[in-house]
Amino acid sequence: MAGRRKKKRSAKSGYYDFNLVAVVILLICFGLVMLYSTSAYTAQVKYGNDMNFFTKQTIISIVSILAALFLSKFDYHLLYYVSKMIYGISIILMAMVKFTPLGVEVNGARRWLRFGIQALQFQPAEVAKIAAITFIPCLIMKMGREIATRRGFLKLMAYGLGLAAAAFYLTENLSTAMIIAGITVIMIFIAHPNKRLFLMWGGILAVLVVLARIMLQITLGEMTLDMDNVENFRLARVLVWLNPEKYSSEGGYQIMQALYAIGSGGFFGKGLGNSVQKLGPVPEAQNDMIFSIICEELGVFGGMVVLLLFGYMLYRLFFIAQNAPDFYGSLMVSGILIHIALQVILNICVVLNWIPTTGITLPFFSYGGTSIMFLMAEMGIALSVSREIKFAK
Incomplete structure (x- = not known):
């Protein structure tokens, strides 16, 4: 006792x-x-x-x-219940940039939403990063052991890379799309039981990037x-x-x-x-x-x-x-x-x-x-x- x-x-x-x-x-x-x-x-x-x-x-x-x-004074578990809503809102806001007059162009890039005055101008792609950080862990928790299956893995990748693709298409923001994709893949890597699969594909990707760099240098460098x-x-x-x-x-x-x-x-x-x-x-x-x-x-x-x-x-x-x-x-x-x-x-x-x-x-x-x-x-x-x-x- x-x-x-x-x-x-x-x-x-x-x-x-x-x-x-x-x-x-x-x-x-x-x-x-x-x-x-x-x-x-x-x-x-x-x-x-x-x-x-x-x-x-x-x-x-x-x-x-x-x-x-x-x-920081709030219980972070609240995000578990609203993360799907944040995910949906982020896509809606990015769509507003492309398809509504509220989307504004700054320095040749149409990535901002403006609600009347410049003080209320922001980039919805930043909301998409928060959505990835809060919703992908929520999905992982709900799926449990299913993430080890091909179906579970593809579902997670679809949500994460789908958000990245939306950021790229709706705001033409490749850098944000890359970051969202990176956040998604690495979080899945942390949670996935088969680390060797990720390391293998990561090694293949690294080799392809190096080869692409060399080929680009040869093909375009002298042109x-x-x-x-x-x-x-x-x-x-x-x-x-x-x-x-x-x-x-x-x-x-x-x-x-x-x-x-x-x-x-x-x-x-x-x-x-x-x-x-x-x-x-x-x-x-x-x-x-x-x-x-x-x-x-x-x-x-x-x-x-x-x-x-x-x-x-x-x-x-x-x-x-x-x-x-x-x-x-x-x-x-x-x-x-x-x-x-x-x-x-x-x-x-x-x-x-x-x-x-x-x-x-x-x-x-x-x-x-x-x-x-x-x-x-x-x-x-x-x-x-x-x-x-x-x-x-």
Whole structure:
């Protein structure tokens, strides 16, 4: 009896991952400093106010942090019952972008919904990421052992890749489609009992990607193509990626200048605010190319600090996923971890010209209210799961 009482007392509840809160706030503050440094000149030229981008992002960031802390107080199991509705709503909202006048085009891409005023403008594709993170684990839990069967596996893939296909078709957003597909496949890999099957297909895919890269280099690298006649802009992006110097005037200019920015920064950089490339050579530097300006001003050292902060955030998410009280919470937090990891990796690969440009932003650093709002919603979910963790004394 004494031993049993001791066991009961050994469980301690009321845990809250303040380490995750701290690293998120640190990333947001660091991101705001770099956003102001990167965007001040552009904002002054365009709007006559060097604080334009910074002020908007700061307000949204503060509101999003408070909203995440508020959201973390709710029981995350509620998402189990509404995740299917979130999935459906995300598809409806993306369809509204393509088929209704509420869809608006920004910088040549029709990916936003606007409800009357610009303040109520957002990207529905971000809702689709939340839908994948909450609904795929719900399906896995409902299916149980059925996921090991061919029918169960195909059903899961159909829901996840179907959402990715909807994001691609309805918003023409390939980067979001890739991230949703990545979240789906890796979550299924975590839950599926036959890991060898995934590893085999993953190895085959990696070999095919390398072979495709070599074949593209051989086939297109030496060809002289008229970029004005290349109707498919994705083919144009591949051509620019393979030879940015050759096609510098057709799209390679931005990536070349980003690489110059990184190279000129050296190890410790030119100093905060001293970037030259942000004055025009790197267009829209406050968006997906902000990492190049970080490296120019703070050097390789600054870039490493950013990566270490993201690494620590991913570690905290891994810790929560590993210690979650149930498999649903563990899978959801794993989905959040996968999302952030994929987005950081893909953004940096684009900046370094390791993959074609995709328009993927750097989480917590790139300018964008929708992105920060939904990222903080994910942090709220992770913190809600962390509240249910119990440790032995």
